[in-house]
Amino acid sequence: MKFIGIVGTNSDQSTNRALLQFMSKHFIETAEIEVCEIKDFPAFNEPKDKTAPKGIQELSDKINEADGVIISTPEYDHSIPAALKSLIEWLSYTTRPLIDKPVMIVGASHGSLGSSRAQAHLRQILDAPELKARIMPGSEFLLGHSLQAFDEEGELIYPERVTELEECFEEFCLFVSMTNQLVKDHRFKTEQNRKFTWEQLADGGEK
Template sequence: MHHYQIAIIVGSLRKDSFNRKLASAIVKLAPSDFSLTMVQIGDLPLYNQDDDENPAEPVRRMKQEIQAADGILIVTPEYNRSIPGVLKNALDQGSRPPGQSVWAGKPAGILGISPGAAGTAMAQQHLRNVLSFLDVSVLRQPEAYLQVREGMFDDAGNIGEASRKFLQNWMDHYIAWIEKHGEQ
């Protein structure tokens, strides 16, 4: 039996981020042969092409963690109808220098949660565009544009009963997506 390593990237730096809470809770819906680990992106310097040949330690660390992963899970809020700058910076850092992208060929899933009724629909669409260019195979269905609502999480920070069936279905599809790509 193969053990899968999944790199989770949360596109929010806020300590009490809904997306960080979602990322921590969704991990518990994965099967035991999947290890999902958060990748730190808040300490990355802003991308500067002058640094391509000698990247900072946090950039090297992040790239190694992504390279070692069998798949990626990105959990992101929506800022101004797009992805947060910290997430875009991480994507840029991992894609450079040209020809040395750690993203290429990786399967991925995208989730996001927001107080707004549309969830993170626009951010996810923009993220799909960027990931497509980076040669990341993104799970297309089911989509999950989540709104923060009463019962989304229980008192212990787990996925609440009202959302568990939907999110377990999403996780089951994501797991199948990763396994499919692992067989190739």
């Protein structure tokens, strides 16, 4: 399997980046995880031609070609970072690669609660009509006290958290297999979702 791991922050010093890099190494025998940055992307500005900037178009193409997406988000003021929200707005407004794409949400936080509220908010966002991602239900990985969680080689030092992450990732791989088969059997609905507009909804549907 091939997954795209999105570092959900523009911070240069992020334990969410460290978490995805650990996953990329730890699960190398099961899947290829390409860790992608968002820190150089421009803020969303709703261009009239609905064309994505080059970097976002390239990320969108990678998402389209991948079997699934893993988003690692910190928690800022009970929500996701502005940089991650901006990326999602670009994707929903332009290329819409997340429609019917399996998504796993993980998160690391300096505090004790992990990124639980940010993850819950991200789930709500990804269910919007222009996104409609297939989010793995009933499972979330929250890494609290993340500044102390990795050694100098980038290894997650808590065995019980490694076991928990392994179980979540195994579930996600199974979820990806089932979801992609379901989507393959209903490709027409996916294409219809990509054509959704609020103007169409206001007009009472497609004429």
